[in-house]
Amino acid sequence: MAYQSDLIFDVGLHRGEDTDFYLKKGFRVAAFEADPDLVAHCRARFRDAISGGRLQIVEGAIAPETAGERLAFYKNLQKSVWGTIDASWAERNAKIGARSVKVEVVRVDVVEAFRTIGVPFYLKVDIEGADHLVLDGLHRLKDRPRYISIEAEAVDLTRLVAQLDVLRDLGYHGFQPIQQARMPRTEIATTSLGGDPLYYVFGDSASGPFGDDLSGPWLSYDQCLREYRRIFKRYRLFGDNAILSRLPGGKEITRLLGWVRGRPMVGWYDTHAKLE
Numbered sequence: 001m002a003y004q005s006d007l008i009f010d011v012g013l014h015r016g017e018d019t020d021f022y023l024k025k026g027f028r029v030a031a032f033e034a035d036p037d038l039v040a041h042c043r044a045r046f047r048d049a050i051s052g053g054r055l056q057i058v059e060g061a062i063a064p065e066t067a068g069e070r071l072a073f074y075k076n077l078q079k080s081v082w083g084t085i086d087a088s089w090a091e092r093n094a095k096i097g098a099r100s101v102k103v104e105v106v107r108v109d110v111v112e113a114f115r116t117i118g119v120p121f122y123l124k125v126d127i128e129g130a131d132h133l134v135l136d137g138l139h140r141l142k143d144r145p146r147y148i149s150i151e152a153e154a155v156d157l158t159r160l161v162a163q164l165d166v167l168r169d170l171g172y173h174g175f176q177p178i179q180q181a182r183m184p185r186t187e188i189a190t191t192s193l194g195g196d197p198l199y200y201v202f203g204d205s206a207s208g209p210f211g212d213d214l215s216g217p218w219l220s221y222d223q224c225l226r227e228y229r230r231i232f233k234r235y236r237l238f239g240d241n242a243i244l245s246r247l248p249g250g251k252e253i254t255r256l257l258g259w260v261r262g263r264p265m266v267g268w269y270d271t272h273a274k275l276e
Contacts, residue, residue, distance in 0.1 A: 002143050003119040004028075006193060009145070011062065011110075011134055012126035014081055016042045017206040019055065022122075024200060026193035028054050030117045032127075034061035034073045034105050035083050058113060060106040061085050062133050069107055074100035081205055086129030110137040122147040122210050126270075135166050144171055144275060147211045152177065152269040157232050163271065164225060172273035174218035177227055181267025183208040207270060214272060224271075231269065 008022045013033035019042070022029045029049075033039050039059045049055035061073050063085055074090035076082040078098040084090055090100040110133065123145040125131045131150045138144060148167070153160040164175070184204045190213050192198050202208050209215075219227065 003121050003145050005121050005146075007118055007120040009113075009117075009120040009123045011124060013042055013057065014038055014126075014205055016045050017203050018124060019046065021200055021202070021206065023049050023054060024192070024198060025190070027121070030056045030058060030113070030120070032058045032060075032062060032108060032110075032113070034059070034085070034127075035075055035080065036103065036105070037075075038080060038083075056117065058108055060108040062110045062127060062130060063107045064133065065107075065109070067107055070104050071107055072102050073105040075103050076100045082128055084128035084130070089129040110134050111140050114138075114141055119143045120145050123149075124207055124210065125150045126207060132163075132166070135170065138170055147272065147274050148172065149178075149207065149210060149270045149272045152228070152271045154235065154268050157229070160228055160232070161225065164221060164228075167271070167273045168221050171275055173221065173276040174274040175221065175224035176214055176216050176218060176272045177224060177231065177269045178208065178214065178216075178272055179267045179269055180207070188213060210272060211274070218274060228269075 006026070006028055008027045008029050010019045010022060010029055010031040013019060013031040015038060016031070019029050019031050023046070031042070033042065036059070039057060042057060043050065046055050046057075050057065061071060063071055067085075071085060072087070074084050074087065076084075076090075076093060076098055077100065079093075082089075082093050082098055083100075093100060114137065119141065123134070125134045125148070127134070135150070150163065150167075153163055167175070183202055183206055186202045186208060188200050188202070188209055190198050190200070190209070
């Protein structure tokens with residue numbers, strides 16, 4: 001089964017920040033979300049696209065079969081984008097003041113979703129602590145999405161290398177690290193699938209452009225790894241756990257340096273990849 005050129009999987013729908021862009025681009029979208037309140041919000045927001053068959057919302061949490069048909073989802077009360085099925089992530093978030101409540105949700109089999117809905121042209125994955133489950137599912141398929149993006153590991157370089165290795169093993173050979181901290185209010189002039197001009201401004205929590213709309217060069221595996229090594233050096237100097245950030249006024253100094261530089265000193269990244 002080859003990828004469908006007009007289909008996108010938005011794995012981590014949240015409030016629909018990315019799905020809105022994909023629909024305006026003219027794509028059909030299958031969007032996955034575990035948080036029941038966010039699902040209700042998006043069903044109302046995109047009622048026309050749903051009724052028109054352009055959007056399918058799959059409610060539930062992507063998890064392995066061993067998790068059972070229903071499982072715990074940790075809904076974050078301070079930052080809704082931090083909802084997760086990983087209890088250790090919920091504990092980490094609680095330590096920095098972002099508390100979660102546990103709700104029960106249905107399990108979604110991502111491989112079955114690929115088989116029933118189709119392999120998408122672009123696969124966006126942003127599900128806190130569970131991106132790897134989607135990549136594991138791709139290993140069980142013959143075909144791959146043309147483009148893919150996942151949230152890059154930001155703490156352990158070894159785990160970041162493992163992410164790149166998995167993408168390479170899946171057949172992806174072009175890469176771009178895209179900083180997400182500066183994505184809000186980014187403007188893009190592009191075209192829809194039908195060739196119509198589209199001007200779009202990305203909002204908070206949006207992943208931003210993908211595929212041919214990315215402005216940077218596609219890097220080889222080795223080039224991408226070298227870039228991430230430079231990024232991790234900045235994490236060690238200016239990240240949340242860096243010595244400078246723990247000093248009085250350190251975070252303000254980091255922000256000032258970012259302003260002088262014209263872009264943030266740190267920030268989380270998405271790894272975009274494309275088939276050769």
